[in-house]
Amino acid sequence: MKDIELRGRVVIYTIQGCSSCYRAKRTLARFGLPFVEVDLNLHAELMNDLLTWTSRNSVPLIFFNDLFIGGVRDLEKQVKDEWKFQELIAYVRDNLPGPNAPQLPSSTVEKRAGLEDFVCEPDQYAALVADLRSSGIISDHRKGLSMYKHSFTGKNFIDWVVKTREVDRVTAIEMGESLIQQHFAHNVKRASKFTDDASVFRLLDDEQSGALNAGTMSECLPLPASALGESLRHQVLSIYGSHLSAEGKAVDYNGIAESEEFASYVNLTRELQRVDVSSLSREEKLAFFINVYNALVIHANITVGPPHNLWQRYRFFSTISYIIGGASYSLQDIENGILRANRKGVGQLFRPFGKSDPRLKVALQSPEPLIHFALVCGAKSCPPIKTYSAKNINEELQISAKSFLESDDGCTLDVSGHELALSQIFKWYREDFGSTNEEVAQWVYSHMEENEKKVKLGDMLKDKNVKVTFMPYDWSMNSQ
Incomplete structure (x- = not known):
């Protein structure tokens, strides 16, 4: 359908990954209604004002000029009443937004911050580590029955620092402690202090780690x-x-x-x-x-x-x-x-x-x-x-909890059968939600969006006749 030309605007506040938001956007698109989307992941500063304005902390939040429509179910109710919905369309088609309509952020496109915002300040201890690597004191050390590869002893490090940096042993020990505190190195026995003895230490990037970010350490001062x-x-x-x-x-x-x-x-x-x-x-x-x-x-x-x-x-x-x-x-x-x-x-x-x-x-x-x-x-x-x-x-x-419980992946109701079907998440982590199925059902009710689905569950809970079951979990990969 060709987009309707609007003097006013339709604004929809969303978050990433919100199935209800996606449903609302599809509904608007089906009627050829252009809309401005404001992603609250990118404009979190708007949340408190929106909560005050709408008394809702769930998304989507949909406005036709200054008229707050509500969420996706509210929009769908408007659509079912064809005469009322055409009135809404006419209102936003023929009228400018006005002073009481939501004021949009200066830009609805995020200014992204990643590596371009990361300024590397060189760490003086990174230079010390680089020199340590070429010092010849890193080798394999045996302690009892254990062999520690690519390691060095505290004493050898202190001797090397005293000689190459021309400092006393107390200062050299402090430098060794800084290596540990700044996570450049650690005691292979996980002791917290650097000692001037035969204790064995290893640089972090010499650990035989399968971590996906293992390997060469950053030479930058750590960010907060x-x-x-x-x-x-x-x-x-x-x-x-x-x-x-x-x-x-x-x-x-x-x-x-x-x-x-x-x-x-x-x-x-x-x-x-x-x-x-x-x-x-x-x-x-x-x-x-x-x-x-x-x-x-x-x-x-x-x-x-x-x-x-x-x-x-x-x-x-x-x-x-x-x-x-x-x-x-x-x-x-x-x-x-x-x-x-x-x-x-x-x-x-x-x-x-x-x-x-x-x-x-x-x-x-x-x-x-x-x-x-x-x-x-x-x-x-x-x-x-x-x-x-x-x-x-x-x-x-x-908001994420409300969105998940609104979806069929999280929660479905069979009113005639008095059945509440929940994601396996509620079974696997039951102790996080309640000690019994009844307590879990009450937890779910208290965290649902205020809508018809919650009302139906509330009626079932009042009758104290709710059978809680758990849906199969689809482990297949969430790939496109």
Whole structure:
């Protein structure tokens, strides 16, 4: 259908990966109604004003000039009443927006921040490491029955520094401690101090690590974790913008693999190796690790290949990793160790982090159930892919939960059969949502969008006659 010429405008506020947003945009397009889309992933500063204006924290939010229509179901109700809908079209066709209509951001196109915004400030210790490599003191060392390849002793390092840098041994020890604190090197026994003795140390990039960002370390001063997280988020947004389907459910992995954006992202992941994540706030940790998890899954699917059976999936989530702040974090570590506050994951006999594990200090103090609607494992039954900002993480996670529960992948109702069918996510991580099926059903109800679907579930819960079942999970790859 040919687009209608409008004096006014239709504005739709969306987020990436929102199936309801996609549905609303298709409905508008079907009637030839041009619209301006404002992506709240890119304009998170608008969220509070929109919440005040509409009393809703779900998307899409649709305006015809100054008239707030509501969400996708509200739009579809308008469409069913042909006379009323034609009145709406006439209103926006014949009238300018007016002063009470939403004011658009200065640009609805994001100014992307990635490597072009990353300024490398040379780290003086990177030069020390380069000299250390050519010093001749790095070799293989045996301690008891263990052989540590490409390593050096504390004493040999101190002797070398005293000789080449012309400093005393106290200063040389401080330099060795800085190597550890800045994650250039570590004690092979994971001791926290640098010592002037036969203790064995190894440079981080000499570790035999399968991490996807392992190898040559960055020579730049580490960025603050929050700033690096934002750079990674914007780089990933650039990838998603070009290689995700409109509803965020399908990924063009081949296109990503050949793109300049992905090459830039992979290069930027080196900066994760020495970043300090221990000082991040709860909100910053949520956004940082959710974004890293989702990007790591895509990185792995491209460079390693997707898992195809139960055993391969277990290995995939347990071994695919990044080095972050000097430690290795697998997908399991990020999800269950960090974001679920060190709870056992599916099929795990033990918690991810032991009491002496330094990564335990990074973990959230309490689990966040909403992460399950943000983490994308690469399967078709996963939630849509989005990115998250620390500033608005709580609101964004709420929106993702509402969107997922609105979709048939997350939740379906059979009113006549008194059945609530949920994603397997609610079965696998039941303790995050409630101790019984009834508590899980109440949790789902309390996090649904205010609409007819929620009303129906509420009526079922009032009758105390709800059978909770769990839908099959489609593990096939979410590729285009």
